[in-house]
Amino acid sequence: MTTRQPNPLPAxxxxxxxxxxxxxxxxxxxxxxxxxxxxxHGDRRVTQDDWQWPKRGDWMARLEEVLLQDDRPAVLVAHSLGCQLVAAWAAHSRHTGRVVAALLVAPPDVERDDMPPQLAPWRPIVRARLPFPSTAVVSSDDPYCAPVRAAEMAAQWGSELVSVGERGHINGESGLADWPQGREILNALLART
Known part of the structure; x- marks a missing residue:
């Protein structure tokens, strides 16, 4: 069996x-x-107006605004609450055709009782199947989501599930540096779209 190398992601x-x-x-x-x-890589960060007290509707509106600023197709690379943003936005937007794929890294379980009160507006979790290919990347020791809950979300969203072992919340504290493995996972996702 030959392994096909994914094309490099445009930088x-x-x-x-x-x-x-x-x-x-x-x-x-x-x-x-x-x-x-x-x-x-020249990727563009979608900047939100309020990072402290995030409102789901406001974050969805900002993502929609950024997507409509440019006619080029987009790939969404989400971390943590950004994953919940993708699910919520995709369930309500008429512009999901502008997105070719989504990489969902460390989705949090915002329905847990121990979540900060700032995240209460994100309940319930939107569980609709995403209308574009996606990969959910999870850690076996994520403090914000048990592996079984992460697997449930990935299945409900129709996402391929990739576990990276014990990497905490897959963030700056995880010692990932440039995280080339993540870029490889993204390239593999794009190769199958």
Whole structure:
């Protein structure tokens, strides 16, 4: 059996494909792989007005606004609450055809009792199947989501599930640096779209 190597992901923001980074609650800090990808690959961060008290409707409206600013197709690269944003937005938008794929990294279980009160507006979790190909990347020791709950969300969204072992919340504290494995997972997702 031969293994097909995925085509490299276009790195330039002027390429035919836009990569939109969707950070989670409190944004992604400088050590986060999303921030590094923004610097290295020219990916665009979708900046929210309120990172402290995120309102689902406001975040959905901002994502819609950014998607409509450019006619190029987009791939969504979400971390943490950004994954819940993708699910909520896709269930309500008429513009899902602008998205070719989504990488959903470390989706949090916002329905847990121990979640911060700032995340209460994100309940219930939107469980509708996504209308575009997606991959959910999960950690076996994510403090914000048990593996079984992450697998349930991935199945409900129709996402391929990839476990990266014990990597915490797959963020700046996980020691991932530029996270080349994540870029490979993204390239593999795009190769099958």
């Amino acid at each position: 330039s923001p002027t390429s035919a494909l836009r990569v939109l980074l969707l950070p989670g609650w409190l944004d992604s800090d400088a050590a986060h792989w999303q921030s590094r990808w923004e610097q290295q």
